[in-house]
Amino acid sequence: MSETRFKTLRDVPLEEYLAPGNPLCAGCGATPVLRMFLKALEGRAVFVNAAGCFTLLHVYPYTPFKSSWMYTAFASAPAGAQGIRDALDILIEKGKIQPEEDIKVVCFTGDGAAYDIGLQSTSGAIERGLDFYYLVYDNEAYSNTGFQKSGATPYAASTATTLPTKLQREGHTGSKKDLFEIWRSHKPPYVATIAPSHIVDMLRKIESASKYRGPKLFISFTPCPTGWYHDTSESIRISKLAVECGVWPLKEAIYGEVKHTYTPRVLKPVEEYLKTQGRYKHLFHPQRQEHVIKAIQENIYQYWRRVAETEKLDIIIPSV
Amino acid sequence: MRDVKTVTSNVSAVEMMRVEMLTGNVAAAWAARLADVDYIPAYPITPQTEIIETLAKWIGEGVMKAKLVQLESEHSMLTAAGTASLTGARVFTATSSQGLFYGFEMLYNISGWRAPLVLVNVSRGVAAPVTLEPDHNDVLAARDSGFLQFHAETCQDVLDLVLLAYRVSEDRRVRLPSIVNMDGFYLSFTREPVHLPSQETVEEFLPPYIPTLPFRASRPVVKGASVLGGHIYTYFKHNIHESMRRAIEVFEEASKHYAELTGRVHEPVEGFKLEDAEYVLVMSNSFTTMGKRAVLRLRERGVPAGLVKIVMYRPFPSAQLAELLKNRKAVAVLDQNISLGMGGIMYQEVAGALYHQRNRPEKLMSVIGGLGGKYISLEEFEYVFNVLQHPEGRDPSTPLFLFRKDELEGVRKALGLAGLGGG
Secondary structure, three states: OOOOOOHHHHOOOOOOOOOOOOOOOOOOOHHHHHHHHHHOOOOOEEEEEOHHHHHHOOOOOOOOOOOOEEEEOOOOHHHHHHHHHHHHHHHHHHHOOOOOHHEHHHHEEEEHHHHHHHHEEEEHHHHHOOOOOEEEEEEOOEEOOOOOOOOOOOOOOOOOOOOOOOOOOOOOOOOOHHHHHHHHOOOOOOOEEEEOOOOOHHHHHHHHHHHOOOOOEEEEEOOOOOHHEEEEEEEHHHHHHHOOOOOOOEEEEEEEEEOOOOOOOOOHHHHHOOOHHHHHHHHOOOOOHHHHHHHHHHHHHHHHHHHHHHHHOOOOOOOO | OOOOOHHHHHHHHHHOOOOOOOHHHHHHHHHHHHHHOEEEEOOOOOOOOHHHHHHHHHHHHOOOOEEEEEEEHHHHHHHHHHHHHHHOOOOOEEEEEHHHOOHHHHHHHHHOOOOOOOOEEEEOOOOOOOOOOOOOOOHHOOOOOEEEEEEEOOOOHHHHHHHHHHHHHOOOOOOEEEEEEOOOOOOOOEEEEEEOHHHHHHHHHHOOOOOOOEEEEEEEEEOOOOOOOOOHHHOOOHHHHHHHHHHHHHHHHHHHHHHHOOOOOOOEEEOOOOOOEEEEEEEOOOOOOHHHHHHHHHHHHOOOOOEEEEEEEEOOOOHHHHHHHHHOOOOEEOOOOEEEEEEOOHHHHHHHHHOOOOOOOOOOOOOOOHHHHHOOOHHHHHHHHHHHHHHOOOOOOOOEOOOOOOHHHHHHHHHHHOOOOOO
């Protein structure tokens, strides 16, 4: 990462590939991420999409896109990417198309596809060493269908299928799958987490990943005003808080070697993050659920203690 | 229409044709090789696996230039097949039964994307109970998906129909995918003499695939975009339906060219001993060969029997079928499938095709047999023709099930051996 063309926000390429006035929700955390990916790849890519919020980015006969797009199906966007990549390779090899016509292949899905229904397809694509990018906009639920719980939903979040009730006061009782580690266990050349609040970090990671042939995987933190219940103007601030509270660690793994790309000096209390969103409101009203908040906090501290030790990080972790 | 020079080269092409003893599976692989396919996404399933093994071997040995990738499921396999086809590759793939069902939603996507690939389905009964031998519930479930469907009687048909399928599918007037169906075991693992056309002949028959707006750096394109509103959805579906209907004449045109090059004629529906036939059996796929033998035996005894084979199942050649069946005394439709709670699937379609025809047959009977590969004996075929001639006392609204007494004995014996028999 020493030689990067992205040092400050001023280095963000000016060329736009995603037009405004598209059908996405106001304040959607994924829009700036997609916009940056398009800039980094200079629009010479086909985005292979699975069912989700962004499926409605293109409603025939309109498109806000200055790049290619392929909608596949819920479970098999990575396989769709495989077909395009393989076809381009063999057609170039057989001399049927010119190498200049080659494009990059990006799988672009939500967490429902990435963590749940499409995990088998992703696993297959990584195992086959498919040369592609996978960008997940992780808004931690099936947002497009009305915010039902997914494999990415964190503990204690309220969703349409994990509503806090008298019998189940904390909301979602399960915990978020660790997709980063699931991917890393497949030993791809590149895995990273990114956040819309940290644009330079994101662009550097795309740049760094582009040096590798094979699966390059990105999980993006994605505030979702309609499911998380926060104001549309709050998305980037919430993203920043997620990083500063240690909820969303920014990291990358090159050939399995994990490195955190941003370390908060002092971890802020997770409460600050939780209180920004309606999906955690039940943890504070009508009564404070101290044990739940404490469990969430302890989980974060545990993670960072482990990281601080292995990566020798200079970070202040309060004791609970 | 064709100039002298071309005809001369055709003659030499016919001369150069090789005959080999091939299983249906290897015949399918040969068709893919001769069609110079670029891409083969694959996933193993009995009884189809020999097709992809054969292709993998050829590619490995360098006698065939294509990319074969083994996916992790049929759902992914069909997805990759579709997107590769949209990228401009000529795509071949194959599956059976459960595999076809596992990837089912992609069938509708592939046709909606107008990706003209060819999928060979090696028919196998659908679980539960799980079995390996053929019937057509698997392939007929795909009848409404927007894939053209061709059903093979012989291993030669498999080869010919795959080549014809590519020509029709890729034709700009059609631009839709095809399924070529062969029966598991009866064709897939049975060797028959197959004429292999020369590479030059196939090249003359099958022009290169020119994709519509493929993914290229020079021109961004959006594919598979969503639609909002039933009017736009209807517009697309009707568009596909019209292209489907056009496929009948495109097939006939292609078939004519194929016949000029190879001497073999394929029609959407084919008649056998129809000249003066009064009693006709309608069926499809490999068991048709047995049906034809029964017809010949009946003819020897002076029964005016005949047979109609349905080769093209989608688009359904209603007019051609009605023409072959007009003025017959009685027709039986043998379904090697069952729409549970209704009866034979093909029977309903034949009935629909005949309804508006003048001089339609007086009687139309539904017969169900060969489920899960159950053998249909000559006696059973003869029984069907016997009922056609003497339908008195039989309720024509219910299907006739072919199931022999000795087969029932077999079931009872098995149950008895397992200690489950009631006697």
